[in-house]
Amino acid sequence: MNRDYWALEVRSADDDARVIEGTATTPVPDRYDDIVEPMGALYKLPMPLLWQHNHDAPVGHVEFAEPNEKGIPFRARLARLDEPGKLKDRLDEAWQSVKANLVRAVSIGFLPLEESQLEHGGYRFLKWEWVELSLVTIPANPEATIHTIRSMHRRTAPAASGNTGSVVVQLDRNPARVGAKPFVIRKVHVRE
Structure with a gap:
């Protein structure tokens, strides 16, 4: 299975709903010079949302x-889970890490279902089966960052009382590049 990393922009972070929005992929070259064509995606919803590409660690859909x-x-x-245990801990860790x-x-x-090799050595994935989306720490695309987070938090009473507050955090739009590369599994070989 191949992996490609892109920007996550959290437009709203409601502690009860735990909904995030962003961009899963764009048609620009990643650090490996691969291009994943958005219009070539085949998928079914709901799709698993994983924690750090760990297939044993789903955190949502x-x-x-x-x-x-x-x-x-x-x-x-x-x-979201109220029952204490490892699953609740993982779900809360993922949510808190994003927030x-x-x-x-x-x-x-x-x-990959249909691909072509690019002149510079990367691949253009023209048709592909999208099987999961993961929350990840280190993206292959150096521009894959969250630009804005809007979070609704309870101040002293539940939202039903009308006592809600809004927090907006603006992040640096030119972050330092991360040197570490995650591994990518191609059809036949592993590239680090």
Whole structure:
């Protein structure tokens, strides 16, 4: 399975709903010089939302994705659980990491169906099966960052009372490049 990493922009972070929105992929070269064509995506919703590409660590579902020529905007919901245990801890860790801007990127997990090699050595994925979206720490695309987070928090009473507050955090639009590369699994070989 291939992985490609792109920007996560959280437009709203409601602690009860745990809904995030962003861009799953765009048709620009990643750090490996690969291009994933948004209009070539084949997928079914709801799609698994994973934690750090760990197939044993689902944290929610992608509820909306609509490809266009510029990319694939998405909406996903992280699960919420009140029962104590490992699952609740993982769900809360994922949600808190996104809200605290510690995890600011997403990555698509996909299976290539039709591809061509580019002159510079990368691949253009023309048709692909999108099987999962992951919240990730280190993106392959150096521009894959969250630009704005809008979060609704309770101040002293539940939202039903009308006592809500809004927090907007603007992040640096020119972050330092991350040197570490995650591994990418191609059809036949592993590239680091």
